[in-house]
Amino acid sequence: MHPAPSVIIFTVLSGAGFGYLAFLGLGFATTGWPAFWQFALAFAMAAGGLISSIFHLGNPQRGLLAFTQWRTSWLSREGWAAVTTLLVMALFAIAAIFFGRVLLPLGIIGAAMSVATVFVTSMIYAQMKTVPRWNSPLTPAYFIACALTAGALLSGSWALSIPLLVALGLLQAV
Numbered sequence: 001m002h003p004a005p006s007v008i009i010f011t012v013l014s015g016a017g018f019g020y021l022a023f024l025g026l027g028f029a030t031t032g033w034p035a036f037w038q039f040a041l042a043f044a045m046a047a048g049g050l051i052s053s054i055f056h057l058g059n060p061q062r063g064l065l066a067f068t069q070w071r072t073s074w075l076s077r078e079g080w081a082a083v084t085t086l087l088v089m090a091l092f093a094i095a096a097i098f099f100g101r102v103l104l105p106l107g108i109i110g111a112a113m114s115v116a117t118v119f120v121t122s123m124i125y126a127q128m129k130t131v132p133r134w135n136s137p138l139t140p141a142y143f144i145a146c147a148l149t150a151g152a153l154l155s156g157s158w159a160l161s162i163p164l165l166v167a168l169g170l171l172q173a174v
Contacts, residue, residue, distance in 0.1 A: 006055035014049025019151030025111035028155040039093040085113040
């Protein structure tokens with residue numbers, strides 16, 4: 001199997017970006033200029049990954065039409081989940097950067113939405129019968145474990161990184 005480079009960039013960057021946003025939302029964010037750099041990295045990774053996904057769409061001009069099929073399409077749900085998550089986390093980031101306030105309730109909602117976005121992304125792959133390795137009930141768990149592991153590492157949460165790396169290894173072994 002040889003996935004397109006845009007698929008690899010998309011899954012790695014967006015997963016790590018949303019994982020990092022989840023950890024920032026759970027209180028691993030600082031305030032002021034340090035928070036600016038934390039959020040800049042997280043948003044750049046998440047948005048950069050999402051933008052790279054455009055390059056493996058069959059017809060990129062129809063990208064906006066994907067938002068209309070949310071009842072039946074995991075791709076459409078991913079688009080809505082990503083946009084709403086980024087908006088919620090932008091509000092959280094603005095409070096941390098410009099007002100020196102970490103709004104933990106908003107951060108927790110944003111963290112949950114970040115994990116939900118990774119889950120929705122994983123379902124695009126989990127439903128693909130043409131790739132038996134991805135067509136598995138463990139695919140969402142693997143995607144979420146990858147995202148949370150990256151988020152823990154990027155946020156400097158070493159105590160959580162080790163068990164997440166072990167869980168990731170166990171999922172890979174299955």
